[in-house]
Each structure stands twice: as structure tokens, then as C-alpha cells.
Amino acid sequence: MVGSDKVIEGRAVSGWKLLTTRKFGLLFSGQPVSMVVRGGDFLFVSGLTAVDLQSGERMQGTTASETRQILTNLKQLLDAAGSSLDKVVKVTIYMADLTELMAMNEVFSRYFPVDPPARTTFQCVALVGGARVEIEAVAFV
Numbered sequence: 001m002v003g004s005d006k007v008i009e010g011r012a013v014s015g016w017k018l019l020t021t022r023k024f025g026l027l028f029s030g031q032p033v034s035m036v037v038r039g040g041d042f043l044f045v046s047g048l049t050a051v052d053l054q055s056g057e058r059m060q061g062t063t064a065s066e067t068r069q070i071l072t073n074l075k076q077l078l079d080a081a082g083s084s085l086d087k088v089v090k091v092t093i094y095m096a097d098l099t100e101l102m103a104m105n106e107v108f109s110r111y112f113p114v115d116p117p118a119r120t121t122f123q124c125v126a127l128v129g130g131a132r133v134e135i136e137a138v139a140f141v
Helices: 063-080 098-111
Strands: 007-013 016-021 036-039 042-048 088-095 118-123 133-140
Touching (some): 088 098, 098 118
Antiparallel strands (some): 016 036, 036 042, 088 133
């Protein structure tokens, strides 16, 4: 097991460790994707949209509210895997509308107030489930 008691499964796959959590198991239920994968000292977190981690229900809202939910979820996932937001080194952000970049940046800067991670931001034609924002991350353990 890696990180905390929330991590219930870890299996080596060609030097990688797939991490699954009981608490967050609904997030990618039935989809061929791993929520968090550990490779050496790095955690790779799949793209997250605004979802209630307890119920798995999609939360629709403004760009700011979706960003806040995503980063709260990211914090919980990293904590469960033995890392934290201050160990995030790279994020990729996908947005439905880049004219809302300032609203996303305002929330983002609250979660990364000092030495923010490297970042790439894209505008996409559409995101899964009608999301306005999706964020993936890479962090140290």
C-alpha cells in the first residue's frame, strides 16, 4: 500500500503502480482509465472534472465553481496517495471557453499561492459531460 489507509489497491505494472481508492472509486467507474498512477517518485493524476467524489455526480456550475471543486478533489486525491498540492510540478488545464481564463486563474491562484506549478492551458471544443474545466496533474510523492 502507498500513502494512506485510503489506498486499497496497488499493483505493479511495468514499474508503475496503479492507485485506486475506495473513497474515490466512483470517479471513473466503468471507464478504461486509472485515476492516479505512480511512476517512481511521481504521481500522474488523470484529467478531473467537477465531480462530487462521494456520489460520483457531475457538478455543473461556473468556471470558477468547477475549478474550485476540481482543485479540492485534486487535493484529496493527492493526500490519499501520500502527496500534496505543494508537490504538484505540472498541470494541464482544458477549458471550454478561454474568455473565462481570468475566473479560473483567480481560483487557481488560491490553491497555488506560492511557486505555482508549470502549466499549459488549452481551449477545447467540448469536454466530457459538458464540463467547463478539466485539470490533470503531475506531482512528487
